[in-house]
Structure formats: C-alpha cells, structure tokens
Amino acid sequence: MFYRQAGIRHRSYVSENKLFPIPADRNILWFLLALGVLAPFLIDSLYLNSYILPWLIWSAAALGLNLVTGWAGQLHLGYAAVMAVGAYSAVHAARFGVPWEFALLIAGFSSALIGSVFAFAAMRVKGLYLALTTLAMQFVMDWVLSHVPAITGGSHASLQAPTFKLLGQPITSDAGLYYVAFGWCVLVTIFILNMRRTGLGRALVAVREKDYAAAILGVNSFYYKIIAFATSSFIGGISGAILVATFFFLASPEQFSVTVSIQVLAMVIVGGLASIIGSYFGVALILLMPGIANSLFTLLADFSGLQFSPETLAHIPNAVYGALIVIFLMVEPLGLGKIYSNIRDYLLVWPFDQIKK
Amino acid sequence: MDLIFLAELSVNGALTGLLYSLFAIGLVLVYKSSSVPNLAQGGLTMLGAYVVLAFSIQLGLPLWLAIPIAVVLMFFVGLGIERVALRRLAGRPIVMILMMTLGLDIFIRGSTLAVWGGTSRPMGLGISYDPFFLGPLLLSRVNMVGAAVSIALFIAFLFFFRSRLGIRLRAISDDYTASWSVGISVERGVGLSWALACVVAVATGVIWGEIQGVDQSLSLLLLKGLTVAVLGGLDSIIGAIVAGILLGVIENVGSAYLDPLVGGGSRELLVAIVLIVTVMVRPHGLFGRHDIERV
Numbered sequence: 203m204f205y206r207q208a209g210i211r212h213r214s215y216v217s218e219n220k221l222f223p224i225p226a227d228r229n230i231l232w233f234l235l236a237l238g239v240l241a242p243f244l245i246d247s248l249y250l251n252s253y254i255l256p257w258l259i260w261s262a263a264a265l266g267l268n269l270v271t272g273w274a275g276q277l278h279l280g281y282a283a284v285m286a287v288g289a290y291s292a293v294h295a296a297r298f299g300v301p302w303e304f305a306l307l308i309a310g311f312s313s314a315l316i317g318s319v320f321a322f323a324a325m326r327v328k329g330l331y332l333a334l335t336t337l338a339m340q341f342v343m344d345w346v347l348s349h350v351p352a353i354t355g356g357s358h359a360s361l362q363a364p365t366f367k368l369l370g371q372p373i374t375s376d377a378g379l380y381y382v383a384f385g386w387c388v389l390v391t392i393f394i395l396n397m398r399r400t401g402l403g404r405a406l407v408a409v410r411e412k413d414y415a416a417a418i419l420g421v422n423s424f425y426y427k428i429i430a431f432a433t434s435s436f437i438g439g440i441s442g443a444i445l446v447a448t449f450f451f452l453a454s455p456e457q458f459s460v461t462v463s464i465q466v467l468a469m470v471i472v473g474g475l476a477s478i479i480g481s482y483f484g485v486a487l488i489l490l491m492p493g494i495a496n497s498l499f500t501l502l503a504d505f506s507g508l509q510f511s512p513e514t515l516a517h518i519p520n521a522v523y524g525a526l527i528v529i530f531l532m533v534e535p536l537g538l539g540k541i542y543s544n545i546r547d548y549l550l551v552w553p554f555d556q557i558k559k
Numbered sequence: 560m561d562l563i564f565l566a567e568l569s570v571n572g573a574l575t576g577l578l579y580s581l582f583a584i585g586l587v588l589v590y591k592s593s594s595v596p597n598l599a600q601g602g603l604t605m606l607g608a609y610v611v612l613a614f615s616i617q618l619g620l621p622l623w624l625a626i627p628i629a630v631v632l633m634f635f636v637g638l639g640i641e642r643v644a645l646r647r648l649a650g651r652p653i654v655m656i657l658m659m660t661l662g663l664d665i666f667i668r669g670s671t672l673a674v675w676g677g678t679s680r681p682m683g684l685g686i687s688y689d690p691f692f693l694g695p696l697l698l699s700r701v702n703m704v705g706a707a708v709s710i711a712l713f714i715a716f717l718f719f720f721r722s723r724l725g726i727r728l729r730a731i732s733d734d735y736t737a738s739w740s741v742g743i744s745v746e747r748g749v750g751l752s753w754a755l756a757c758v759v760a761v762a763t764g765v766i767w768g769e770i771q772g773v774d775q776s777l778s779l780l781l782l783k784g785l786t787v788a789v790l791g792g793l794d795s796i797i798g799a800i801v802a803g804i805l806l807g808v809i810e811n812v813g814s815a816y817l818d819p820l821v822g823g824g825s826r827e828l829l830v831a832i833v834l835i836v837t838v839m840v841r842p843h844g845l846f847g848r849h850d851i852e853r854v
Binding site: 271277323326327329330331333334335337338339341342344345348349464467468471475511513514517518519520521522523524525526527528531532535 | 596643644647648651652653654655657658659661662663664665666667668669670672673674676677678782785786789821822824827828830831832834835838839842
C-alpha cells in the first residue's frame with residue numbers, strides 16, 4: 203500500500219542507483235518540500251519562528267553529527283563546541299564587516315579546522331574513550347569561551363549578531379529568516395541523502411563497521427575519519443552560525459555548553475543512527491516535547507486543582523527530557539527512524555506479511 | 560612560594576582527591592562488572608544526598624538512622640536501574656549504552672529537583688569547620704573524614720572482591736559467556752554492581768553534601784570522577800584511589816600557580832587536560848587492564 207513496487211524494473215545500473223527507486227518516497231519528499239516552502243503561509247508566524255525554525259536548524263546540525271556518529275561510527279560528545287566555533291567566528295566576521303555569505307563560509311571552515319582536532323583523538327582511541335576525550339575537549343572549549351574575553355566578551359556577556367543580510371538585502375521578516383533556515387536544512391539533507399551513494403559514504407560505513415578491516419580492504423581509515431569530522435564540523439559550524447543569526451540574534455557561551463552537546467547526541471540517537479528522517483523526528487521530540495509536557499502538566503495542575511511549586515514546574519521539562527531518552531532507548535534502541543522504516547516495510551508488502559519476523 | 564605552602568596545597572589536594580576517588584569507585588564498580596560507563600553516577604550522588612535529607616529533615620530521623628535507610632533504599636534503586644534500563648541494552652553498541660546512562664542522569668537530576676527543589680541545604684553531619692593543625696599545616700576536618708571514608712570503602716571492596724560473591728563479579732567482568740557457562744548469574748552480578756555503586760553514591764553524596772551543601776552542583780562532580788576513574792584505569796579500584804590523590808594534588812597545586820596567570824577558574828581546565836592527556840597517552844590508565852582488539 204502507498205509504497206507501490208509494481209512496474210519498477212531496473213534495466214541499467216543508473217536506474218538501480220536512483221535515490222528513490224520507489225516513486226512513493228519521491229512523492230512524499232516533494233510533498234514535504236512543498237509544505238516547507240508554503241509553511242509561512244500556512245502557519246502562524248509565532249509558531250513558525252519559535253518552533254519550526256529552530257527545529258530545521260537543529261535538524262541540520264543533528265544531520266551533521268549523524269554523519270560522524272551514525273555513518274562513520276565515531277562518538278562525538280563535543281559537537282556544541284564545534285558549533286560555538288562557527289557561531290563566534292561568523293559573528294566576529296560579520297561585525298568586522300565581512301558580508302554574511304562569506305562569514306558563514308568562514309564559520310564552516312574554522313569549525314572544520316577545530317573539528318579536525320577532535321579527529322586526532324579518534325586516531326588514537328575509539329568507542330568509550332573517544333567519547334570521553336571529546337567530552338573533555340568540550341569542557342576545554344567551555345572554559346575558553348568563558349575565560350577569553352577577546353572571543354566572547356567575558357563570562358556572562360553576550361555578543362550581538364549584526365542584522366542578517368544576503369546579497370546585500372537585510373533579512374528581518376519572519377518568513378525571510380525561516381527561508382534561510384529552511385534553505386540550509388534542505389542543502390544539508392540533499393548532501394547527506396546523496397552521500398550514501400558515493401564512495402565517501404561507503405568508505406565511512408566501512409570505517410564504522412570495523413576500521414582495521416576497512417584498512418585491510420584499502421580504505422584509509424585515518425583519512426576518512428578526518429574527513430568525517432571535518433565535514434560534520436563544517437555543517438555544525440554553519441548551523442551554529444545560522445542559529446545565532448536567525449534565532450538567538452546574539453551569541454553567549456551557555457548556548458553551546460556541554461549540556462547542548464549531550465542534547466544533540468540525544469537527538470541523533472533517539473532519532474536513529476544513520477537515519478535521515480530519524481534525525482528530523484529526534485530533533486522534534488527532544489526539542490519540542492519538554493515544552494509540550496510542561497504545558498500539559500500546567501494544564502493538569504489547573505484542571506485537578508493541585509498546587510505545584512514553581513520550582514517543581516521549572517524542573518519538570520528536564521525530567522521529561524531524560525525520561526524520553528530512557529524510554530525510547532528501552533522501547534526502540536534503533537530510534538524513531540527505525541519505527542518509521544518498520545511501518546514502511548509493513549506497508550510495502552501489505553496485505554501480505556512475508557517480512558514479518 | 561615556600562615549601563610549607565606547597566606541602567599544605569599538596570596535602571589538602573590529596574584529601575580532596577580522595578573524595579573524588581569516592582565518586583570514581585562508583586564508576587569503577589559498574590565498569591568492572593559490565594563494561595558500562597556509569598555516567599549517571601552524578602545524578603545518583605545527588606539523589607543519595609537528597610534521600611538522606613528527606614529522611615533526616617522531613618521525617619525527623621536522626622542521621623545515624625537516616626543514612627542506613629537511604630543506603631538500603633538506594634541499593635534497590637541500583638538493582639532497579641539495571642533491571643529496567645540496562646539489561647535490555649546488553650550487547651548493543653556502546654553509544655546507546657552511553658546515551659542511556661546520560662539519559663538516566665538527566666532524568667534523575669530533573670526529577671530529584673522537581674520533587675525536593677533546588678535550594679542548597681546543609682547536610683548537618685556536625686563536623687567542626689575549624690581547621691585541623693598538623694604541625695604547620697592547616698587541614699580541613701570534613702575532607703579528612705571524607706578521605707577516611709574513601710579509604711575504608713576501598714579496604715572494604717578489597718575484601719569484598721576476595722569473597723565468594725566478589726569472585727563471581729570478577730569472573731563476570733572477565734568474560735560474560737564463560738561466566739554463564741559455569742552457572743554464574745551474570746544479570747544478578749551486574750545488578751549487584753549497580754546497587755553497590757548506588758551505595759557508594761550515598762556515601763559520596765553525604766560527604767560532598769557536608770562540604771558544599773546539597774544542591775544540583777553535586778552532579779557536576781562527574782567530570783572529576785570520570786577523570787579519576789580513567790586515570791586510574793576504568794576497572795581498577797586501587798587505581799581510583801591513587802589517581803584521586805594524584806588528580807587532587809595536580810589540581811590544587813596547579814591551580815594555585817595557574818590561577819593568577821589566567822584569571823581564576825583553571826581547575827576545570829586542568830582536570831579536562833588531565834583527562835585528554837591520559838586518554839591520548841595511556842588509554843587504559845595507570846592500573847587498568849590493556850585490552851587487545853582483534854579484527
């Protein structure tokens with residue numbers, strides 16, 4: 203049902219290598235793209251800019267982390283540090299008078315540079331130890347951000363981002379900012395979608411499965427680890443810069459602290475490793491659910507007449523956020539992307555159920 | 560800097576370091592038996608301290624009664640965590656297990672604060688805050704008590720790992736499959752190690768709560784505890800003790816010299832750098848077992 207395979211016969215390698223062999227997948231994507239383009243006309247601008255816009259930017263960032271953690275299999279607990287490098291270099295460049303287009307590129311390349319430093323840890327160790335090293339590097343970056351006034355303007359200061367401009371046009375309207383985020387998210391998604399079909403994507407997967415084995419097959423695992431870290435940092439840096447330019451409007455150290463690193467990793471894992479649609483689901487869940495749970499809780503409190511202290515209400519979102527991670531890892535460790543693909547697999551052969559386990 | 564000042568910094572650093580060891584023992588216990596990095600230990604420490612306070616303040620029990628009750632309660636919390644959350648993740652990639660413990664940490668912290676609130680409150684052990692004079696050196700009494708508890712726990716675990724139950728845990732840490740095949744219940748062993756980690760968390764929570772007050776900053780010990788555990792070798796309890804002393808001295812002496820240069824707050828930086836250097840130079844730590852990987 204829906205995902206019809208009738209009449210799909212490959213007669214050449216090119217057609218077999220198509221991005222979407224099943225028309226339904228392609229049609230769904232076109233539909234979602236149209237929905238994204240039309241969103242400013244369909245959704246109230248308050249919801250558009252306070253929910254949809256951060257969701258799209260964080261999805262782009264999560265896809266970047268998924269590249270290094272999901273596809274290349276390298277644990278990365280310092281992603282927020284990389285995003286911070288991008289955000290601060292873009293804001294500084296823009297304040298210096300560099301046009302935003304180039305400021306974003308500077309953000310990407312400086313993040314890629316710092317992000318490659320993380321890759322040197324990946325050369326020496328992997329698995330748990332790599333996670334701990336990147337975590338320590340995140341702490342070093344937190345310390346640098348809060349102790350070097352030249353970068354951040356001091357520990358509790360925030361840096362105002364200049365008005366976002368593209369091609370000399372200042373972009374201030376809600377719809378305009380949304381389209382910037384949407385455009386970036388689409389770009390990243392197209393890149394990751396196609397990466398699976400390239401030699402780079404296959405090499406990364408080989409490194410993930412077993413780096414020694416990949417090396418024996420002639421895949422230079424060190425080289426591809428650096429590539430993975432640099433590419434994902436490039437994406438993360440620009441995402442951080444766009445986040446500051448279109449959503450926060452100012453950069454401060456606590457936007458990129460260690461908790462944010464953990465949050466992005468949670469998005470990726472709850473979404474599903476190496477799953478593109480899963481990254482979107484994971485970000486939506488982790489970013490939006492605590493707020494929804496909080497308003498539900500407040501509603502419940504009003505409804506039942508129970509009194510909760512403001513302190514309790516303040517900490518409920520955190521508890522819900524932690525509980526979500528735990529519950530989703532318990533119910534479906536392969537993530538929301540896996541749930542989607544289970545449904546798709548079921549519909550693929552409906553009304554028969556040959557592939558049921 | 561004169562020699563006496565340096566000695567005082569070192570001794571106080573070593574005492575504080577032993578308190579980090581206390582935290583690290585909780586990590587080592589779980590890692591030793593199941594190769595699971597217990598990143599929830601920060602949240603558990605906080606929970607332990609709050610549970611003790613709940614019995615001593617809200618129910619009005621004396622502390623000598625409240626602490627054992629909290630220990631028993633937390634023992635079962637540990638068993639529950641293993642049963643509910645970690646057992647079904649056995650054999651999964653490390654990234655999911657890591658995320659599970661991080662999620663547990665966030666959940667425990669969030670719900671503890673939601674229940675009891677975040678204002679800092681004293682533990683009230685009744686240890687005098689007057690410094691203790693050892694010759695020309697000024698030492699903190701609370702830290703000395705904490706260090707003693709740390710050493711006592713270390714000795715207790717030394718004997719425990721020689722008992723029948725402890726030998727079972729060591730067998731489990733050596734090889735899951737082989738332990739199953741000789742009839743050791745691996746699940747129960749891993750559960751026990753989580754329970755013991757939770758008991759250690761109560762001790763850590765009480766001592767650190769006495770030093771800095773019971774609030775959410777207790778969970779920030781995680782970075783230091785992790786560093787101590789990694790420096791000592793993740794599966795070595797004696798390593799945790801030695802590395803704790805080492806890190807405490809490095810941190811205390813180093814920050815005394817570095818703080819005037821960088822404008823304060825160099826402790827976290829030093830700890831993070833020690834962690835990075837350890838992993839880069841000697842990933843298995845001072846006393847840890849060096850695993851060989853096969854393709």
